Amino acid sequence: MTSSPRTLYQKIWDDHVVKTLDDGTALIFIDRHLIHEVTTPQAFEALRLAGRKLRRPDLTLAVPDHNVPTTARVLNGVRLPIVDPMSKAQLEALVTNCAEFGVELYSIDAPEQGIVHVIGPEQGFTLPGVTMVCGDSHTATHGAFGALAFGIGTSEVEHVFATQTLLLRQSKAMEVRVTGTLGFSVSAKDVALAVCGALGSGGGAGYVIEYTGPVIEALSMEGRMTLCNMAIEAGARAGLVAPDQKTFDYVQGRPRAPKGDAWDKALAWWQTLKTDAGAVYDRVIEIDGSAIAPLVTWGTSPEDVVPITGTVPDPMSFADPSKQAAAAKSLDYMGLTPGTRMADVSVENIFIGSCTNSRIEDLRVAAAVVQGRKLAGNVRQALVVPGSGLVKRQAEAEGLDRIFIEAGFEWREPGCSMCLGMNPDQVPAGERCASTSNRNFVGRQGPGSRTHLLSPAMAAAAAVTGRLADVRELMG
Ligand SMILES: CC(C)[C@H](C(=O)O)[C@@H](O)C(=O)O
Numbered sequence: 001m002t003s004s005p006r007t008l009y010q011k012i013w014d015d016h017v018v019k020t021l022d023d024g025t026a027l028i029f030i031d032r033h034l035i036h037e038v039t040t041p042q043a044f045e046a047l048r049l050a051g052r053k054l055r056r057p058d059l060t061l062a063v064p065d066h067n068v069p070t071t072a073r074v075l076n077g078v079r080l081p082i083v084d085p086m087s088k089a090q091l092e093a094l095v096t097n098c099a100e101f102g103v104e105l106y107s108i109d110a111p112e113q114g115i116v117h118v119i120g121p122e123q124g125f126t127l128p129g130v131t132m133v134c135g136d137s138h139t140a141t142h143g144a145f146g147a148l149a150f151g152i153g154t155s156e157v158e159h160v161f162a163t164q165t166l167l168l169r170q171s172k173a174m175e176v177r178v179t180g181t182l183g184f185s186v187s188a189k190d191v192a193l194a195v196c197g198a199l200g201s202g203g204g205a206g207y208v209i210e211y212t213g214p215v216i217e218a219l220s221m222e223g224r225m226t227l228c229n230m231a232i233e234a235g236a237r238a239g240l241v242a243p244d245q246k247t248f249d250y251v252q253g254r255p256r257a258p259k260g261d262a263w264d265k266a267l268a269w270w271q272t273l274k275t276d277a278g279a280v281y282d283r284v285i286e287i288d289g290s291a292i293a294p295l296v297t298w299g300t301s302p303e304d305v306v307p308i309t310g311t312v313p314d315p316m317s318f319a320d321p322s323k324q325a326a327a328a329k330s331l332d333y334m335g336l337t338p339g340t341r342m343a344d345v346s347v348e349n350i351f352i353g354s355c356t357n358s359r360i361e362d363l364r365v366a367a368a369v370v371q372g373r374k375l376a377g378n379v380r381q382a383l384v385v386p387g388s389g390l391v392k393r394q395a396e397a398e399g400l401d402r403i404f405i406e407a408g409f410e411w412r413e414p415g416c417s418m419c420l421g422m423n424p425d426q427v428p429a430g431e432r433c434a435s436t437s438n439r440n441f442v443g444r445q446g447p448g449s450r451t452h453l454l455s456p457a458m459a460a461a462a463a464v465t466g467r468l469a470d471v472r473e474l475m476g
């Protein structure tokens, strides 16, 4: 019997259906559950009130990241207090809840602590072919391994805690094919932004995106994580890249990856995880990777992208009247005038970090630009925040911390940091930030903050020039 050709998404879905219901939804088994301090307190409390236990604590892994301070956490052997009461309460709740319900936790002091989407892959918790959830929209990151990974809300966190399943409606499958080869100093982040620009922030709604084509195949695992991380910014449920030899090499030997016979068995299955010839996607879009320039955002949605060689757009240049209005509002918030060259926009804050771009390759690329240079005089705050303790130590072993510190950057402890205004790292109102994170929403980096999303290389170029700058001119 021959089965009909299936997409990668369909294969992972089929493999996890516990029961299909009459209304078209299905109960899906969840292989991996990552948790952090922000979206779990009510879910744990609900279990407690119902007298329930966690169904599979062994498939659950916890780490604090959003609220943790990124400045020194201990001074002369004494723990420094967490000032914000809400942050403090959430961080403490994670510790007590994990102890009570038997969930393994990388504590704030653990060498492995970091951003949930950085530590999952790093520890080999993220594997090809698994279903993986977290109460966090950027769970899509793990799709880089060919895992079906997506963000869920707090009530779904509770459902997974109690049952290790979720009731889901299947998404449609979209292929985003990126052809050609990336140009000099063009990175996975530029591809991610290009996809947001091409699809728009709602264009992926109802879909799981599979990224294919020569550009994707050529990306490193870290680049694929950067790309999948932003699938949600195009509105998609998840992003996926079919696992290949690079994936297997990355996973092999990680602390939580299968070993011995279990590895051989897993590998044999993982090698089947690709879209079959003849399988049909519900939608296909193609992007010419060779034509992508280093991109920056001008507005308050990740779809608001323009090449660094471009100018601030005129709101009236958009065909859609609602986009015209949104663009005018964005420009007002961003304090930008149509026609201004992007490379003439000065920035006072630099943020290199977040689950999009805080891995070792990101730090290496940024350090290569910064090396032998200094922060521009108008830059008042420049943070490098490694994605995990392991990334931090690796960077220090390579001397990257020295390069940043000598240039005038602050070298911080791992966490979400200035990606969002939930901890002390914030962009002052009315100031701009060149940021390697994934969201430029109104107030995202603090009330009144103005965010320009870009790649690590471009953030480094902004740091040393004090404006949005074309990294190709610095490095060419
Ligand atoms: C705090 C958390 C729920 C949120 C998310 O879901 O994405 C955060 O990580 C973000 O990036 O905005």
Ligand code: SF4
Pocket: 065, 066, 115, 117, 136, 138, 354, 355, 356, 415, 416, 419, 420, 437, 438
């Ligand atoms: S780094 Fe930013 S985007 Fe990623 S999980 Fe933290 S807050 Fe969300």
